[in-house]
Amino acid sequence: MPDETTAVATPPHLQLVNVWKRFGEAPKQTVAVRNVDLSIEPGAFVTLIGPSGCGKSTLFSMISGLLPPDSDGSLLLNGKVQQDGALLGKIAFMPQRDLLFPWRTVLDNATLALEVEGMPRRRARAKAEALFPEFGLGGFEQHYPHQLSGGMRQRVALMRTFLFERDLILLDEPFGALDALTRSMMQRWLLDIWAKHRRTVLFITHDIDEAIFLGDKVVVMTARPGTIKCEEAITLPRPRDLGVVTTPEFMAVKKKLLAVVEEESLKTFAAASP
Amino acid sequence: MNARALARSPVASVVYVAAAWLVLVPLFKVQPRYLPPLPVVLADGLSVWPDLVAGFWRTLVETVLGFLAGVVLGVGFGIAFSASRIMERAFLPIFVALQTVPVIAFGAIVVIWFGNTIMAKVVIALYLAFFPIAVNTLRGLELADPQRIALMKSFGASHLQLFLKLALPTALPNILIGMKLAVALSLAGAIVGEWFGDTVGLGVMLLQALYFEQIPRVWVLIIACGAMGTLLYGALVLLERRFVWWRTD
Ligand SMILES: Nc1ncnc2c1ncn2[C@@H]1O[C@H](COP(=O)(O)OP(=O)(O)OP(=O)(O)O)[C@@H](O)[C@H]1O
Numbered sequence: 001m002p003d004e005t006t007a008v009a010t011p012p013h014l015q016l017v018n019v020w021k022r023f024g025e026a027p028k029q030t031v032a033v034r035n036v037d038l039s040i041e042p043g044a045f046v047t048l049i050g051p052s053g054c055g056k057s058t059l060f061s062m063i064s065g066l067l068p069p070d071s072d073g074s075l076l077l078n079g080k081v082q083q084d085g086a087l088l089g090k091i092a093f094m095p096q097r098d099l100l101f102p103w104r105t106v107l108d109n110a111t112l113a114l115e116v117e118g119m120p121r122r123r124a125r126a127k128a129e130a131l132f133p134e135f136g137l138g139g140f141e142q143h144y145p146h147q148l149s150g151g152m153r154q155r156v157a158l159m160r161t162f163l164f165e166r167d168l169i170l171l172d173e174p175f176g177a178l179d180a181l182t183r184s185m186m187q188r189w190l191l192d193i194w195a196k197h198r199r200t201v202l203f204i205t206h207d208i209d210e211a212i213f214l215g216d217k218v219v220v221m222t223a224r225p226g227t228i229k230c231e232e233a234i235t236l237p238r239p240r241d242l243g244v245v246t247t248p249e250f251m252a253v254k255k256k257l258l259a260v261v262e263e264e265s266l267k268t269f270a271a272a273s274p
Numbered sequence: 275m276n277a278r279a280l281a282r283s284p285v286a287s288v289v290y291v292a293a294a295w296l297v298l299v300p301l302f303k304v305q306p307r308y309l310p311p312l313p314v315v316l317a318d319g320l321s322v323w324p325d326l327v328a329g330f331w332r333t334l335v336e337t338v339l340g341f342l343a344g345v346v347l348g349v350g351f352g353i354a355f356s357a358s359r360i361m362e363r364a365f366l367p368i369f370v371a372l373q374t375v376p377v378i379a380f381g382a383i384v385v386i387w388f389g390n391t392i393m394a395k396v397v398i399a400l401y402l403a404f405f406p407i408a409v410n411t412l413r414g415l416e417l418a419d420p421q422r423i424a425l426m427k428s429f430g431a432s433h434l435q436l437f438l439k440l441a442l443p444t445a446l447p448n449i450l451i452g453m454k455l456a457v458a459l460s461l462a463g464a465i466v467g468e469w470f471g472d473t474v475g476l477g478v479m480l481l482q483a484l485y486f487e488q489i490p491r492v493w494v495l496i497i498a499c500g501a502m503g504t505l506l507y508g509a510l511v512l513l514e515r516r517f518v519w520w521r522t523d
């Protein structure tokens with residue numbers, strides 16, 4: 001067993017090596033993502049922040065296998081290089097919009113991924129039903145999406161993602177459309193869920209407070225063409241509650257990140273105006 | 275149901291039209307050639323009641339069979355068109371051209387093929403019903419949201435799963451629009467089919483009434499056809515409300 005020794009050191013859960021994504025042909029080419037190197041440890045909660053249009057969603061499309069990265073880079077899952085499309089079905093991906101199916105009840109929306117996997121409907125439903133109280137949706141099993149508030153729809157989409165039991169979860173601005181109060185509740189709730197289920201989470205946000213509050217590590221992207229600007233480890237103790245945002249440690253990190261993000265956002269504006 | 279809801283229901287509008295007919299025709303002394311009085315029309319209808327019921331039943335069967343066949347073929351071709359550009363390129367122009375052929379000309383050919391059988395009427399009804407269903411099915415299937423497709427793919431969905439769980443439900447409201455257009459057309463098709471010769475059916479009775487200039491009979495048949503069309507359309511609306519109530523956003 002020659003590779004026993006190499007396997008002992010656990011590889012990063014996800015590793016991006018020199019990942020690029022260009023759209024279109026040479027003269028009118030958009031470089032959405034350039035030279036991204038990133039590695040994420042198993043069980044970590046990593047938040048990704050960057051100006052609008054810097055390629056965050058594009059990065060997620062590549063990680064979930066929907067979009068092949070350009071051939072100069074590679075994606076590794078648990079240390080293994082993934083060919084184009086090989087990641088489809090291996091990663092729990094929650095897109096920016098909730099994308100619930102209007103003709104399905106809340107319960108049937110939640111079990112969508114399980115159905116696709118071929119789990120019998122009865123078992124899938126039983127499994128989802130057990131999660132309803134935890135997701136604050138008890139009693140809404142038989143409602144339809146149009147009968148729910150924005151926050152509830154978002155929780156249904158989250159539940160659908162969680163029920164698709166994969167070790168790596170990608171969340172693209174899950175709370176972007178929520179008001180401040182609901183958002184802060186959902187953040188604490190998400191941390192509880194994460195502490196209980198312990199999956200690896202990669203979380204996109206525009207909000208620096210949210211990035212620091214949730215993350216073990218904050219990754220900042222540059223303006224388009226997006227690449228990694230810097231990574232900041234967040235050592236705030238867990239479990240975190242609301243009070244943490246007013247601590248000096250939090251403030252110090254926030255100040256540092258604000259400066260970096262501001263610089264990049266200004267670049268986006270400068271590029272947009274002649 | 276309270277009085278106001280009743281006053282706005284479809285039944286009420288039938289009553290309004292009947293009342294207007296009853297009152298206005300004698301009031302303005304309308305010549306029976308243009309519009310006979312309602313009691314005369316009703317009396318004429320009663321005088322041929324058994325024929326009328328038999329004719330109604332026969333035409334209904336032809337219409338429904340032609341419509342159902344049109345649904346099956348229309349949805350089938352709509353799916354085939356959306357699955358394969360080549361199919362669409364090859365067949366859709368032919369179907370469009372066929373649509374411009376007058377139904378009378380097409381009907382003559384069908385009768386030569388099938389004789390004066392019920393099959394001939396069903397085929398003519400099908401011919402008219404098929405096209406709007408195929409076009410609306412194709413359009414509906416193309417409405418499937420690319421982001422939802424991406425989501426399903428990220429779950430590892432197969433082509434069949436994508437079709438059954440996403441594309442088809444997205445298309446259903448449009449398919450129903452096509453069906454609602456088609457049901458009236460299949461009734462027209464069945465009636466035209468009967469004109470090529472038969473002994474039973476509303477179309478047969480209509481042709482005879484025209485030949486003998488029985489004006490009240492013509493009105494009886496207009497009412498009968500209208501009732502059948504409304505009945506079929508209403509059934510589709512109920513079906514839609516019960517099973518296809520969502521809208522594609
Ligand atoms: N399919 C595509 N074809 C061409 N260009 C694309 C495509 N997808 C994305 N882009 C471009 O890539 C860039 C990055 O887009 P992306 O959606 O990844 O940004 P983002 O960081 O998620 O932005 P936001 O924070 O606003 O959601 C944009 O300039 C966009 O126009």
Ligand SMILES: [Mg+2]
Pocket residue numbers: 056057058096172
């Ligand atoms: Mg985005």
